Amino acid sequence: MSIKIEDVAREAGVSTATVSRVLAGKPYVSAELRRRVLEAARTLNYRPSRVARSLRVQRSSIIGLIISDIQNPFFTSIVRAVEDVAQQQQYPVFLCNSDEDSEKEATYVELMLAEQVAGLIVAPTAHSNNLYRKLVAMQMPVVAIDRRVSGVAMDMVVCDNVRAAREVVSHLVESGYRRIAAVLSALEISTGAERYQGYVEALTSHGLAVQAELVRTGSPRTPNGYAMTMDLFQQSPPPDAIFTGNNLLTVGALHAIHDLGLRIPEDIGFAAFDEMDWMFLVKPALTVVKQPTYEMGRRAAELLLQRIADPTRPAQIVTLQPTIKLRESSRRLI
Amino acid sequence: MSIKIEDVAREAGVSTATVSRVLAGKPYVSAELRRRVLEAARTLNYRPSRVARSLRVQRSSIIGLIISDIQNPFFTSIVRAVEDVAQQQQYPVFLCNSDEDSEKEATYVELMLAEQVAGLIVAPTAHSNNLYRKLVAMQMPVVAIDRRVSGVAMDMVVCDNVRAAREVVSHLVESGYRRIAAVLSALEISTGAERYQGYVEALTSHGLAVQAELVRTGSPRTPNGYAMTMDLFQQSPPPDAIFTGNNLLTVGALHAIHDLGLRIPEDIGFAAFDEMDWMFLVKPALTVVKQPTYEMGRRAAELLLQRIADPTRPAQIVTLQPTIKLRESSRRLI
DNA sequence: CTGTTAGCGCCTTCAG
DNA sequence: CTGAAGGCGCTAACAG
Numbered sequence: 001m002s003i004k005i006e007d008v009a010r011e012a013g014v015s016t017a018t019v020s021r022v023l024a025g026k027p028y029v030s031a032e033l034r035r036r037v038l039e040a041a042r043t044l045n046y047r048p049s050r051v052a053r054s055l056r057v058q059r060s061s062i063i064g065l066i067i068s069d070i071q072n073p074f075f076t077s078i079v080r081a082v083e084d085v086a087q088q089q090q091y092p093v094f095l096c097n098s099d100e101d102s103e104k105e106a107t108y109v110e111l112m113l114a115e116q117v118a119g120l121i122v123a124p125t126a127h128s129n130n131l132y133r134k135l136v137a138m139q140m141p142v143v144a145i146d147r148r149v150s151g152v153a154m155d156m157v158v159c160d161n162v163r164a165a166r167e168v169v170s171h172l173v174e175s176g177y178r179r180i181a182a183v184l185s186a187l188e189i190s191t192g193a194e195r196y197q198g199y200v201e202a203l204t205s206h207g208l209a210v211q212a213e214l215v216r217t218g219s220p221r222t223p224n225g226y227a228m229t230m231d232l233f234q235q236s237p238p239p240d241a242i243f244t245g246n247n248l249l250t251v252g253a254l255h256a257i258h259d260l261g262l263r264i265p266e267d268i269g270f271a272a273f274d275e276m277d278w279m280f281l282v283k284p285a286l287t288v289v290k291q292p293t294y295e296m297g298r299r300a301a302e303l304l305l306q307r308i309a310d311p312t313r314p315a316q317i318v319t320l321q322p323t324i325k326l327r328e329s330s331r332r333l334i
Numbered sequence: 335m336s337i338k339i340e341d342v343a344r345e346a347g348v349s350t351a352t353v354s355r356v357l358a359g360k361p362y363v364s365a366e367l368r369r370r371v372l373e374a375a376r377t378l379n380y381r382p383s384r385v386a387r388s389l390r391v392q393r394s395s396i397i398g399l400i401i402s403d404i405q406n407p408f409f410t411s412i413v414r415a416v417e418d419v420a421q422q423q424q425y426p427v428f429l430c431n432s433d434e435d436s437e438k439e440a441t442y443v444e445l446m447l448a449e450q451v452a453g454l455i456v457a458p459t460a461h462s463n464n465l466y467r468k469l470v471a472m473q474m475p476v477v478a479i480d481r482r483v484s485g486v487a488m489d490m491v492v493c494d495n496v497r498a499a500r501e502v503v504s505h506l507v508e509s510g511y512r513r514i515a516a517v518l519s520a521l522e523i524s525t526g527a528e529r530y531q532g533y534v535e536a537l538t539s540h541g542l543a544v545q546a547e548l549v550r551t552g553s554p555r556t557p558n559g560y561a562m563t564m565d566l567f568q569q570s571p572p573p574d575a576i577f578t579g580n581n582l583l584t585v586g587a588l589h590a591i592h593d594l595g596l597r598i599p600e601d602i603g604f605a606a607f608d609e610m611d612w613m614f615l616v617k618p619a620l621t622v623v624k625q626p627t628y629e630m631g632r633r634a635a636e637l638l639l640q641r642i643a644d645p646t647r648p649a650q651i652v653t654l655q656p657t658i659k660l661r662e663s664s665r666r667l668i
Numbered sequence: 669c670t671g672t673t674a675g676c677g678c679c680t681t682c683a684g
Numbered sequence: 685c686t687g688a689a690g691g692c693g694c695t696a697a698c699a700g
Contacts (some may be wrong), residue, residue: 004693015671020695028669049410050448051388052693055676060385062449070414083431084403087438092445095429097417111426114384115396222611251611277556277585338677349687354679362685386677389692672699677692684687 003046012040023048054116063304064094064112064120066105074247074275075123078145081297082121089305091118100219102128109135119304124149126188141307145300148190153315155307157300161191164289164322165198166205168271169243171287171326173206177241177269180208181232183253184245185220192217195245195273214239225252233260241269252272265327285307290323310323337380346374357382388450397638398428398446398454400439403554407625408581409457412479414533414584415631416455423639425452434553436462443469453638458483460522475641479634482524487649489641491634495525498623498656499532499579502605505621505660506575507540511603514542515566515573517587519554519580526551529579529607548573559586567594575603584608599661624657 009016014033021029022037029037054060063086069073079095086093094112098105102125109131110272114118124132133152133162135142135179149272172180182199185192196217200210208307216228232239233256242257243252250272256270264270264285273288300320307313343350348367355363363371374380397420401409413429420427428446432439443465446454453475458466459571467486469476473521477489506514516533519526533546538612547569548639550562559582566573567590576591578584581653584606591602598619599602633652641647 006693016694017671017673017696018669021670024695030669033670047444047448049389049450049693050395050445051385051450052676053690053695054385055383055389055678056694056696058676070417071407071410073405073407076410079429080404080431083429087430090445092428092430092442092449094426095413095417096421096426097414108426110381111384111424114381115426116383197538209691339679340677350678351680351687351689352685355686357681364685367686383677387679389676389694390678390680392692609699670700672697673697674697676694679690679692681690682688684685 002042002049005046005048007309008037008040008044008046009128011044012036028219039307058116059118060095060116061089061091061168062115062117062326063091064096064108064115064117064122066096066098066108066112066120066122068100068123068125069248070095072220072248072275074146074291077275077293078297078300079122081294082301083280085298085301085305098123098125100125100201102126102131102317106131113140118279119143119308121145121300121304125149126186139311141311142305143300143303143307145296150190155300155316156304157303157318157320158190158294159291159296159320159322161194162198162201162324164273164324165195165243166202167198168287168289168326169199169202170206172241172243172269172271173202173208175265175269178208179211179214179237179239180241180243180269181214181239182216182243182245183225183228183232183249184215184217185208185249186217189220192220192245199243199245220246220248222252222255223249225249226256227252229253230260239268241271244270244272246273247275251276264277285327286325287327290325292320292322336383337378339380339382341437342371342374342378342380345378346370350513350646365613375505380479390410391452391514394450395425395453396428396449396451397635398430398442398449398451398456399546400430400442400446400454400456401431402432402434402457402459404429404431406554406582406609407611408480411609411627412457412631412634415628416635419632419635425439432457432459434459436465439526441495449476452643453477455479455634455638457481460520473645475638475645477538477637477641479630480525484524488566489634489650489652491637491652491654492524492629493625493630493654493656496532496535498607498658499529499577500536501532502621502623502660503533503536503577503660504540506577506603506605507536507542509599509603509661511575512542513545513548513573514570514575514603515548516550517559517562517566517576517578517580517583518549518551519583520551525552526554533577533579540667542573542592554582554591556582556586559583560590561586563587564594573602575605578604578606580607581609585610619661620659622659624659626654626656 005016005019009019019037022034065082096108105125121143123146124144132149136154145157187193203210218224244253262268273289339350339353343353353371355370399416417427432440439459455477457480458478466483469486479491518530521527537544552558578587596602607623
């Protein structure tokens with residue numbers, strides 16, 4: 001059906017091995033033959049079968065990328081970055097949505113293994129340590145992004161969540177807020193746990209108590225952010241400030257606050273993890289943590305390519321610092 | 335290294351052919367052998383090599399998806415849909431970003447062909463007709479999404495853009511606006527052209543002239559929307575309403591209007607194509623076209639799977655209707 | 669430097 | 685109904 005290496009070899013009057021060598025850029029081929037092969041390949045419009053090649057070398061040139069929500073701007077930015085660096089090396093990217101579901105995640109990993117991917121970048125869901133322990137054990141290059149995998153020596157790219165959360169919550173306290181609620185993703189996800197820890201550290205270091213009724217956790221989806229925030233305002237007295245530890249929860253919380261008719265920062269303080277590009281509408285009023293998402297994706301892809309090239313390199317953990325934008329004006333002191 | 339079909343055959347005491355038949359769900363295998371094979375496969379934890387399979391059958395079970403901007407919510411929703419239906423059939427999805435660049439697009443198509451993808455879903459860039467004509471000629475299953483490919487008989491999933499644009503612009507006219515500007519993507523992209531046509535139809539059918547100085551086109555990116563809108567307001571008199579024909583341009587235009595200190599709809603009318611989920615902040619003031627993105631992705635994936643199953647089926651064009659939400663209150667009559 | 673050859677793991681005739 | 689055997693297109697020894 002399509003042109004094979006043999007056709008090129010015949011056209012150029014050489015053997016298939018020579019064609020293979022030339023196209024792989026291997027040395028030890030005379031300039032003359034190289035020229036003839038290149039020309040033959042071009043005139044025949046030869047396109048090497050990556051499938052056959054993968055079978056032969058027992059590894060494809062495909063990067064697998066498993067994230068938990070393709071519609072979350074946080075992840076799309078990562079996808080974009082991974083794409084960009086992969087493309088430079090002619091690696092196509094398999095994209096999969098785990099949907100925060102560790103079974104789907106495992107299924108996709110299986111699929112990737114069956115496709116012999118060269119390596120895997122994953123935003124792990126909760127409770128998937130064993131899966132990655134296995135992958136590492138079988139020498140599959142894999143790097144975790146955004147979330148840590150505890151107890152497994154593997155490459156990771158994460159943010160300094162504790163510090164970021166501590167700083168923005170501290171800023172709320174120092175702005176005079178006292179009943180600061182937290183809207184977080186599940187604490188089984190490392191990011192949720194770390195941001196909670198930062199929240200706790202900020203409160204306690206300012207002599208404030210952590211009140212369980214002011215903390216809500218749930219899966220990181222916009223409707224959840226809305227519901228949790230609404231729920232928080234059922235109490236009396238209600239919170240006087242909100243800290244949201246995830247960008248989708250942030251959207252939900254803002255929506256709730258909008259529907260409650262509250263204004264920021266007059267009626268309520270707000271500090272948020274955010275990745276949206278439309279904050280110009282509310283920007284001046286918010287204290288915001290912005291993660292370096294593109295950078296995270298880029299670093300993850302680079303780590304992966306490195307490991308593919310050298311599977312024995314010791315595992316690295318790259319920790320990046322989010323950008324923090326404090327709300328400009330300070331205000332009432334209780 | 336890993337378990338192969340031969341190992342399973344030995345374990346089950348049958349031939350590899352039988353194993354292959356059982357695992358492919360083919361008939362004509364005795365219940366007894368089938369049972370033994372299944373058991374052997376399970377105990378060995380056999381994972382068939384999809385690469386070897388692809389080489390043998392000369393086609394992989396991979397769906398290629400080429401879109402122009404992974405960070406655009408319009409496309410992420412499509413990606414999500416394609417993913418969902420592909421996953422049901424155990425098709426992994428190759429995702430590529432053409433970045434609105436037809437060279438990148440062509441490169442990616444090449445890559446996909448080399449990986450022997452089963453089929454391709456593409457949001458075509460401008461000027462790529464020949465590429466798709468070729469694919470169709472070589473029997474590669476391919477469906478265009480969002481944008482039309484003119485002069486090529488292929489499957490497409492598009493929206494009724496002319497109608498949607500005409501309706502929302504008509505609504506602006508009927509609300510009393512007279513200097514209605516248009517902020518559109520390049521007219522070489524079918525969606526841009528169609529929305530421009532709707533705009534023209536709305537104006538002329540209401541006896542208004544189309545004024546070239548009120549029309550701006552450019553590549554569909556947020557900063558462009560900002561710049562084009564700012565530019566429109568350099569004129570005197572300035573426009574009294576804006577129609578944006580793309581969701582990213584909408585964001586940019588809103589940002590510009592915000593920076594200009596204008597209020598919607600008091601100072602300026604606004605009708606927009608939009609896919610953002612945060613419109614609650616400005617929603618009541620806008621007239622909005624929302625495309626059925628998930629549905630589009632789903633239909634495209636279904637068309638593709640159909641065509642993979644039956645390459646001879648005649649090409650279909652699926653046209654979906656966007657949802658239109660008119661701004662509730664009407665207002666001044668000039 | 670170049671060519672010959674033996675598989676990579678699977679599916680699919682073709683015999684039995 | 686089942687097994688034996690020949691490739692799919694390519695690369696990596698191994699000879700020359």
